[in-house]
Every structure is written in C-alpha cells, then in structure tokens.
Amino acid sequence: MRDPNAIDFWRGLALVTIFINHIPGNTFERYTYSQYGISDAAELFVFLAGWSIGIATHGKDGTPEPALTSVLRLLSRTVEVYRAQITTMALALAMIAGTALALDNPLILEWHNAGGFFADPIQTMVGFVLLTHQLGFFNILPLYVVLIGVAPAFVLLARRSRALALALSVAVYGASLVFEWNLPAWPGEGDWFFNPLCWQLLLVLGIVMQGWHREHAWLRLWTARLVPLGVVIVAAGIVLSVWEIRPDPLLVPDPRLLFTFDKTYLSPARLVHFVGVLLAFQAVYRLVAPRIGPVARYLAGLGRNSLAVFSIGSLLSLGAQFVRFQTGGGVFVDCVVVGSGLIALGVTAWFVEWRSRRPRPSSSASR
Amino acid sequence: MALPKATALVLGLTLGLVAPSARAQATPQSPATQAPAMPAAPAMQAPAMQAPPAMVVSPPRSTATAEGGEALDATLSPECRVPGSRLYTLNRLDAVKAALKEKRPVRVLAIGAPAASAGASTSYPVKLESALERSIPNVDVEIESRGLSGEVASGAAERLRTMVAESEPDLVIWQVGTHDALARVDVGDFANALREAVQWVKSHEIDIVLVDPLYTASLAEDAYYTSIVKAVKDVAASEGVPLVQRYEAMRYLAGSGDKGEGHLLGKQFRLNDLGLRCMAEHVTRAISLSLLQPDLATVTGTAVTPPKDGPRAAAPGPAGSGQ
Numbered sequence: 001m002r003d004p005n006a007i008d009f010w011r012g013l014a015l016v017t018i019f020i021n022h023i024p025g026n027t028f029e030r031y032t033y034s035q036y037g038i039s040d041a042a043e044l045f046v047f048l049a050g051w052s053i054g055i056a057t058h059g060k061d062g063t064p065e066p067a068l069t070s071v072l073r074l075l076s077r078t079v080e081v082y083r084a085q086i087t088t089m090a091l092a093l094a095m096i097a098g099t100a101l102a103l104d105n106p107l108i109l110e111w112h113n114a115g116g117f118f119a120d121p122i123q124t125m126v127g128f129v130l131l132t133h134q135l136g137f138f139n140i141l142p143l144y145v146v147l148i149g150v151a152p153a154f155v156l157l158a159r160r161s162r163a164l165a166l167a168l169s170v171a172v173y174g175a176s177l178v179f180e181w182n183l184p185a186w187p188g189e190g191d192w193f194f195n196p197l198c199w200q201l202l203l204v205l206g207i208v209m210q211g212w213h214r215e216h217a218w219l220r221l222w223t224a225r226l227v228p229l230g231v232v233i234v235a236a237g238i239v240l241s242v243w244e245i246r247p248d249p250l251l252v253p254d255p256r257l258l259f260t261f262d263k264t265y266l267s268p269a270r271l272v273h274f275v276g277v278l279l280a281f282q283a284v285y286r287l288v289a290p291r292i293g294p295v296a297r298y299l300a301g302l303g304r305n306s307l308a309v310f311s312i313g314s315l316l317s318l319g320a321q322f323v324r325f326q327t328g329g330g331v332f333v334d335c336v337v338v339g340s341g342l343i344a345l346g347v348t349a350w351f352v353e354w355r356s357r358r359p360r361p362s363s364s365a366s367r
Numbered sequence: 368m369a370l371p372k373a374t375a376l377v378l379g380l381t382l383g384l385v386a387p388s389a390r391a392q393a394t395p396q397s398p399a400t401q402a403p404a405m406p407a408a409p410a411m412q413a414p415a416m417q418a419p420p421a422m423v424v425s426p427p428r429s430t431a432t433a434e435g436g437e438a439l440d441a442t443l444s445p446e447c448r449v450p451g452s453r454l455y456t457l458n459r460l461d462a463v464k465a466a467l468k469e470k471r472p473v474r475v476l477a478i479g480a481p482a483a484s485a486g487a488s489t490s491y492p493v494k495l496e497s498a499l500e501r502s503i504p505n506v507d508v509e510i511e512s513r514g515l516s517g518e519v520a521s522g523a524a525e526r527l528r529t530m531v532a533e534s535e536p537d538l539v540i541w542q543v544g545t546h547d548a549l550a551r552v553d554v555g556d557f558a559n560a561l562r563e564a565v566q567w568v569k570s571h572e573i574d575i576v577l578v579d580p581l582y583t584a585s586l587a588e589d590a591y592y593t594s595i596v597k598a599v600k601d602v603a604a605s606e607g608v609p610l611v612q613r614y615e616a617m618r619y620l621a622g623s624g625d626k627g628e629g630h631l632l633g634k635q636f637r638l639n640d641l642g643l644r645c646m647a648e649h650v651t652r653a654i655s656l657s658l659l660q661p662d663l664a665t666v667t668g669t670a671v672t673p674p675k676d677g678p679r680a681a682a683p684g685p686a687g688s689g690q
C-alpha cells in the first residue's frame with residue numbers, strides 16, 4: 001500500500017464527486033466542483049489514469065520497463081476493467097428489476113436507458129457484453145476499457161517520440177470533432193456518451209505529460225509559473241457555469257463541436273478549462289494535505305483503489321436514487337444516503353486492500 | 368442498426384407472452400401482424416395498405432362514447448381509443464407546415480423514446496414514422512430517434528440542444544419528465560429547465576411536441592409524480608406547443624373496461640407493443656390535428672372538435688387530403 005500522494009488524492013476527490021453527481025437532484029449536488037466549471041470530474045479521472053499509466057510503465061528511476069511487460073500490464077488492466085463493467089452492469093440491472101418488482105412500478109425499468117435490456121434481452125445481451133449498450137451513469141467504464149485497450153500503442157509510441165504520440169492523438173481528436181466521429185450505441189440509435197475517439201486525448205496527455213514532467217525541469221518551472229493563468233481560467237469557468245453562459249449549438253459556425261461545450265466529444269472549451277484546473281491546482285495538495293490529514297488519507301485511499309471504489313460507487317448511487325425516489329428525497333434523506341455512501345466507499349477501499357494483503361496461513365480466511 | 372428481421376422475431380417471441388392482454392381486444396390476428404393502424408378516415412386508408420386492413424376502420428358506434436358523453440376519437444384503433452380532450456392539446460406547427468408546403472421530407476427528432484428505443488421498441492420510431500406518413504399522405508417523414516437519459520433539470524436539457532443541433536429537424540417530439548420524476552428533482556427546477564429548452568427550440572423555428580410521462584397505477588396517488596405531469600402540461604400551455612397527454616390517455620385506457628393496467632403495461636411489466644403502438648397513434652393524432660390549426664389561433668383539444676367517428680372522421684388531411 002503506497003502512501004497518500006497527490007494523484008490518489010485527486011482521484012479520490014473525483015470519485016467522491018462522481019458518486020454525488022450520480023444521485024441527481026440531491027442536496028449536495030450543487031456543492032460539487034462540477035457545478036462550478038465547464039469540465040468536471042470525468043476529465044480529471046481519465047487524465048490521472050493516463051498519468052498513472054506513465055508512472056506504472058516506468059521504473060522508479062524513470063527507465064521504461066520492457067515493452068512486453070507494459071503491454072501485458074495494460075492488457076491485464078483492460079481485462080480487470082472489463083470484468084468490473086460487466087459485473088457492475090449485471091448488478092445494476094438486477095437492482096433496477098428488483099426495485100421495479102418490489103415497488104410494483106414498471107417505470108423504474110426505464111431507469112437510465114435500462115428499458116432496452118428488459119424490452120429486448122436478445123439483442124441487448126449482445127450489446128451488453130460488447131459494451132455498446134450502456135446505462136446512463138454506467139458509461140465511464142466502457143470508455144475506460146477502450147482507452148486502456150489502446151493505451152499500449154500510445155505508450156510504445158511515446159517511447160519513440162512523445163511528440164509523435166501526442167500528435168497522433170490530437171489528430172484523431174481533431175478529426176472526430178470535425179467529422180463528428182463516434183462509436184455507435186447498439187441496439188438502439190445514438191452513440192457512446194463518452195466518445196473514446198475524443199477522450200483518448202486526455203489519457204495520452206496524461207501519459208505524455210507525466211514523461212515530460214519527470215524529465216524536463218523547464219516544464220516543471222513553466223507549469224509553476226502558469227498558476228495565475230490557471231486561476232483566471234478557473235474563475236472564467238465559474239462565471240460561465242454559474243450564469244449558465246454557453247454557446248448556442250445552433251448558432252455557432254461549422255464545425256460546431258469546436259465551439260460548443262460538449263461532454264460527449266470533450267469539446268475544446270472543456271479541454272482548455274481542464275488544463276486551467278490542472279495549472280491552478282497543481283500545488284494545492286502539498287499545501288492542504290498536512291492540514292486535512294484524515295480527509296487526505298481517506299481520499300487517497302479511495303484513489304488507490306479507484307476501480308473497486310468507482311464500481312461500488314456506481315451501484316451505491318443507483319441505490320441512493322431508489323431511496324430518494326421512494327422516500328421523496330429531502331435534506332435529511334440526502335444526508336443519510338450520501339453520508340452512508342461515503343462511508344461505504346471508504347470501507348470498500350479498506351476491504352480491497354485487506355483482501356490484497358495475503359492473509360496469514362493460520363487465519364481462517366486462508367484458502 | 369435496426370435489424371428489422373431480428374426485431375420482428377423478438378417481437379413475435381415477446382408477444383407470444385404478452386398476447387393475452389392484447390387478444391382480449393377480440394382481434395383474431397396476432398398483434399404483431401396488425402397494421403400499426405392509424406387513421407380510420409376511409410379516404411386515407413387506401414394508400415396505406417401494405418399491412419392487412421380491417422378491424423380498425425369502423426368501430427361499433429355503441430362503444431364510441433366515453434362516460435362524459437364525449438365521443439372517443441374514432442380515428443384511433445379500437446384498443447387505443449381515447450376522447451380527444453384526454454389525449455392532446457393542440458397548437459400550431461409552423462415549421463412542419465413549411466416543410467409540407469415546400470414538399471420536402473419532414474425531419475422528425477423523437478427524443479426519449481421508451482426503452483430508449485432499443486430492440487423491440489425500435490419499432491416505436493418505425494411505427495411513428497408509418498403512422499405519420501399515413502396520416503399525412505404524400506409526405507416523406509424521416510424519423511431519427513434518440514434516447515435521452517438523465518434529468519432535464521440537470522444536464523439532459525443541454526444534451527437535447529446538442530442533439531437538435533446535430534439533426535436540425537423540423538419537429539422535435541419529446542417524451543419528457545419520467546427521469547426527472549424518478550429522480551425527484553424539484554418541480555420548479557424541472558419546469559424552468561423544460562420551459563427554457565422549449566423556448567430555445569422554438570427560437571430556432573423548430574416545432575416541438577411534448578409527450579408527458581407514462582401512467583402507472585402504483586404512482587396514481589403520488590402527488591409529486593402528478594405535479595411533474597402537470598408541470599409538463601403547464602409548460603406546453605404557456606409556450607403554446609402541442610402536448611400529448613400520455614398520462615391521461617393511459618389512465619383512461621387502464622380504467623376502461625376490465626383490462627386494468629395490463630392493458631398497456633403488459634404482463635411483461637413494461638410498455639408493451641400495444642402501448643407503443645397506441646403512443647405512436649396518439650402522437651400522430653396530435654400532430655396531424657395540430658397541422659389543421661388555423662394560423663394565429665391556439666385551441667385546446669376540448670375546444671377543437673375532434674372528428675367524432677366513422678365516415679365523418681375524414682377530417683381533411685393537411686396535404687393531399689383529397690385522395
């Protein structure tokens with residue numbers, strides 16, 4: 001178990017934010033930082049995934065590990081994430097079906113796009129394992145599977161030339177924006193909520209920046225100097241989101257996605273805002289971590305076990321939605337569901353780490 | 368993507384299970400082979416007939432009167448028949464009219480179809496498209512259907528704008544409110560976000576028809592749920608856009624006869640094929656009647672006289688009514 005660090009801390013904060021924002025209508029939703037900017041926790045999550053890949057595929061001294069090891073490492077991570085997505089989706093669908101039965105309310109089957117599964121299990125079962133049938137709020141892991149699946153190509157390319165890897169990534173991103181490329185959803189019409197062709201850019205940025213940041217003092221110097229720029233961008237983001245100022249997608253010139261604030265395509269405004277957030281908050285962890293010891297340890301614990309915490313968090317927020325629906329919500333209910341959810345996330349992180357510590361042979365848990 | 372054959376197969380299979388409730392309608396055929404029959408106006412029937420005709424055309428008059436004395440809208444197929452005032456409020460649809468005048472295809476964006484239009488319900492856009500094309504002859508209707516999960520009050524309204532910008536339709540048919548109701552978002556927040564989104568669509572000279580949430584018996588007494596339904600109605604009224612009162616229509620159908628809720632929310636516990644077909648008919652009815660609205664007039668379903676029944680129902684279609 002590694003010590004708390006900035007990456008795990010921020011990832012933990014992103015996880016908590018995603019958990020709360022996935023209980024729409026709840027009291028605490030308006031206090032998450034997603035409400036005060038153009039980009040949100042999803043960007044942070046994917047970027048930090050790239051950064052972590054950069055760390056994981058290099059030794060402590062910065063020498064890259066053997067190529068085959070990196071490929072296998074990422075492949076094994078892809079399998080893990082895929083398994084998590086399938087398990088989480090199966091549990092979510094069962095929760096939806098069970099709640100609909102228990103409350104005798106067929107509307108619940110329509111929850112977040114789940115209706116397709118119950119209306120047409122034959123096609124949807126295929127879409128389910130192909131990751132092309134996604135439930136609302138359960139669409140981040142499919143993105144993640146694709147991103148980590150293609151990560152070996154970018155990791156290996158970045159060893160030749162980071163600039164080349166980044167250029168390739170930007171080219172795919174730009175073309176997807178201009179030509180509106182996206183992966184199709186199936187069955188049913190529409191596309192992926194998180195377009196991997198665009199979101200890969202954040203992952204590659206994470207991988208590449210981690211490498212440059214490790215090797216080049218000038219980059220560290222300049223990121224530190226640019227904190228004020230980051231603060232300005234963050235302030236602008238607050239103004240735009242609080243006053244709900246955004247471009248009208250029917251009025252902007254073609255290609256529209258270059259100008260709108262679109263999450264699916266990670267439009268440039270979101271990207272710029274996210275870079276501003278990175279610049280503005282780069283040093284914050286070092287400043288606040290000593291003062292908020294337990295909170296920092298809690299968040300870093302979540303971040304270290306992000307896959308398990310994210311999966312359980314998705315199910316908990318779904319459960320919390322049902323509780324809010326049945327009880328009618330309200331501040332008290334929100335405190336209870338969000339509070340117990342945050343505790344459950346902490347317990348999840350602890351449990352995963354307990355499981356990964358090999359129990360002593362004498363303990364009853366041994367097999 | 369739609370895999371029509373596979374869909375038909377699936378429909379056949381699922382209907383095998385749901386059929387009892389549908390068969391109770393005394394239709395000898397399997398519902399899967401029924402025409403998603405829409406207009407009964409005999410004049411219009413002719414061009415529409417790839418599917419078996421019959422049974423929809425002229426219902427026995429005795430059944431055609433609702434308890435309030437108001438006639439059922441006989442242009443609807445018997446199992447979907449609801450009095451007009453329960454079904455819609457009408458308003459003008461200028462963009463669609465313009466498309467009709469220019470004799471170009473009418474582009475329709477159907478948003479928030481049940482089951483997000485996956486699988487069996489792919490048939491909903493298909494049903495809607497054929498129902499619209501039959502009720503407005505000589506017109507090509509191009510339907511694009513998109514699921515919209517999430518709440519209007521938080522985020523979904525924004526995605527709606529993106530979808531509209533992507534497809535640039537003449538008409539948006541928006542089934543709205545269910546997700547917000549399930550998330551128990553504040554009714555005021557919901558109404559404001561909905562109103563803004565409707566205003567935005569209108570400001571770009573795109574027509575919009577709202578469809579309010581589904582009815583289900585377990586929520587009939589839920590004051591919050593009905594307040595969401597009412598919010599949709601209020602927004603439609605204040606913004607002057609047509610509304611399909613799906614909640615009222617389904618409640619009416621659920622209460623009529625001994626069919627109970629199984630009628631539209633089949634034994635399989637979801638909006639079944641029949642329910643989707645009725646919805647396609649109801650939406651089509653509201654649209655084709657809205658197209659008949661005189662310019663500069665706003666009339667509600669009660670004020671306008673919906674065609675009473677039988678032959679007189681040959682309410683002249685807006686275009687090509689003469690055939």
